[in-house]
Amino acid sequence: MTCTTRRPTSVVRDHLAWLAAAGMTRQAVTADSGVSDRTLRNVIHGTRPSVNGDTAALLLAVRPRAVVENGRLPALGTVRRLQALVAYGYGIEHISTLSGLSMRHLFDLVAGRRPTVTIRVRHMVTDVYERYSTTPGPSKWAWAAGRARGWALPGAWDNIDDPDAVPQRGYTSRPDRLPGVLVGRVLRGEASIHTLTDDERAELWQRWAAERAAEGIAPTVSAFTRTFGLRYATAARIRTAALSGTETNPYERKVV
Template sequence: MSTPTAISPAHTLRGTCIQHPRYVAGCPGCRERARVRRRARYRAAAYGLIDPKWLPASDAQAHINRLTGIYGMSHRQIARTAHVRRQAVLDIAHGIQQHASPRTIAAILNVSPQRPAHTGRVPALGAARRLQGLAVAAYSVRDIARLLDAEPQCVRRWQLHTTPQISVRRHRQIAELADCLDGTTGPSPRAQRQARVKGWAPLAVWDDIDNPSDTPRGYLPWYLTAASPRTVNQRKVA
């Protein structure tokens, strides 16, 4: 029977002090020198003598929102142009990451707006009506975003008509997608129920979907009728 090998304390302790491994967090002298070094670096960064390790990402967040909201750039395109991770761009844009390295912030701020081939902008009402009609046809925001190669939050803004204008390129993509999916049924019954509760109109009831004065032909939302979708479903179950 073999005798178990004794393990020295140096291997069992998580030593951070190389010269004094018997201390778990380092000897008092080493810890004091580390504190002095951290204070010196903090003061040097505050006076601009050295580059700080982390900076507030508020400017980068505002720049990302400007690129996505005004110029229609996607987070994937911004990350590809800045040579940073797409998840880092998403975290900064959504406010999850409040600080970032100076290199990441500088790379994002150096991304110049890249307009599509068609630089004009058109009213977003027609695109919003088409996206709402696709929701009535049981296509969720994620389904539409995947087909358009766009971010789901951008598709949500277009669908809710929170932006008055949209780029010509996006408008044509949405129009082509609506023409292609018109008369089909998507894979999301939940999106269809939510669209009906909101009173959105299907694609087939519009004569001129881009005309602001046009109204849905022969269509009334549930809140203008006697029964709501929930009441109708309860009657069907009964």
């Protein structure tokens, strides 16, 4: 029987967040639920206020499969987050202060001496990573140490929890400023549109509009304002720039 009742996106997104915290990658959720990756991304990013009942039921039925005995999780994603923060200028002492975890514990993790972590530790590290992974840290020593060890910067990862994921190389001291990287973060709700340059805002419209068109939804200026928290006039200028190939506002200061 087909379920016609729609479920709030927030309910399904909270369930997906729980799965992610338990070590489930997006690919694993897709495989276990049968829901397409595009639909899953739309739910995660909240592009619609509600989810089709059948889709919601499939996603809500997924249960963690990465939890190992005694309630611990694979440490891979946590280790990658810590190494990325160090390579971005956050020393272990600084991360310890931000996370509340001991320096000894953190040193063991970044060195790969702990194959598993508790859900609590994963949450604590993930929280720091999400808050600081788009802002360079203050420690030049940490920066150099991370680079010397070849640790990937935050922006290098497409899915940092995926064991098969390979970080993109060639990142500069500002990986978020590489073409399309920061735009992708804004599109996914991980960064503010106010961090973008004029050209990047135009690219954001183009990518956002393409995603909506693929779902059969009209890419309107009003929807763009609601999604990214802009004034209507600002969103209209961005749309005009995206369609004409000109800058949104030639007098606006560029982000460097």
